[in-house]
Structure formats: structure tokens, C-alpha cells
Amino acid sequence: MNTKDIVFIALFAALTAALGVFPPFTLPIVGVPITAQSMGAMLAGSVLGAKRGSLALALFLVLVAAGLPLLAGGRGGFAVFAGPGGGFLVSWILVAFVVGLLCERFWRNLGFFQALGINVLGGILVLYPIGIAWISLTTGLSYFEAAAGSLGFIPGDLIKAAIAATVAVTVRKSYPLIEAPRRA
Numbered sequence: 001m002n003t004k005d006i007v008f009i010a011l012f013a014a015l016t017a018a019l020g021v022f023p024p025f026t027l028p029i030v031g032v033p034i035t036a037q038s039m040g041a042m043l044a045g046s047v048l049g050a051k052r053g054s055l056a057l058a059l060f061l062v063l064v065a066a067g068l069p070l071l072a073g074g075r076g077g078f079a080v081f082a083g084p085g086g087g088f089l090v091s092w093i094l095v096a097f098v099v100g101l102l103c104e105r106f107w108r109n110l111g112f113f114q115a116l117g118i119n120v121l122g123g124i125l126v127l128y129p130i131g132i133a134w135i136s137l138t139t140g141l142s143y144f145e146a147a148a149g150s151l152g153f154i155p156g157d158l159i160k161a162a163i164a165a166t167v168a169v170t171v172r173k174s175y176p177l178i179e180a181p182r183r184a
Helices: 003-021 038-048 050-065 086-105 112-139 143-149 151-174
Strands: none
Touching: 003 038, 003 050, 038 050, 038 086, 038 112, 038 151, 050 086, 086 112, 112 143, 112 151, 143 151
């Protein structure tokens, strides 16, 4: 890890915090806010790769756990992890890792639709099972009820995946931060 890696990790942790400026909208059934911050995990993985992207989200969550009000609506502190949205928060690290790993794998020929698929896979198909299980555990809702209540997240997450895919492809063409895999 060099200085440049540390700067990029801190930058994407800060970007995720900045995405919290947009006011949250809380879904009534599950009590979890819709925020722009989940896009931070997609962007970190798409632009930085698996290792640096997941470290950026880990740094962000450590700062939140330490009490900094970095989540949408000015929330912070360890208690936010015990609430219904805690599973989504913790899974951001895995989302950034999966998205980053797949972007690294397909970096040489990464186009918009590949990047979109990768971000949908990581940002929805990896994120939701963990987040929904956490909602079910903390609220007493069945997994099915929590899943049904979480359907309201999907349109926004598809838009976030498209934005992250656009950014990833643009960065790949103009200022690639992920190195293309070397051939053996």
C-alpha cells in the first residue's frame, strides 16, 4: 500500500460521506432510509477495485461507528448498526469488494453494460440478502415481509448502478485507477 492508495481510500470514504448530504427518505414498512450513500460502495469498487474500494468503505464505517454524523440525516455512532439498516451498512464493504473484483476481472474491455451488470450484481444482489436478513432480525418481520418492504429500494438502486457504471467506464478511459490484470 502506498501513499496514493491511502489517498484514494480516504477520498472515497469522504465521497461516501458527501453522498449523505442528500436527505434520506425512510420506507415506512421496514424503517430503513433510502439514501445516495449506497452508491458510494458501488463507485468505490468500480473505480478503485476490490481491495482499495472495500477499505474505503471500511474506513467510512469505522468513522460512523466512532460517532461521526456521516450518514444521511446526520446519523452516526455504533447504535446505527443495531437498527434495521445496519445490515445494509455492513454489507457495503462486501459490495465494494465484489464490484471491485469483477471490475478488475473485466477491466480491459469494461463497457457500460458490463459495468452496469457488475454494479447491479454487487449493489443489489449482494446487498439485499444481507440487508433484508438484518431487517428481519431487528424488526421481527419475516424475511418475506422484509423483502417485500424493501422493494421500494430497487428503482433507486438501479439508477445508482447506472451512474456508477457510467463513472467506471469514464474513469477507465480517461484516468484508469485499476490496473488491467497481467497475463501469466
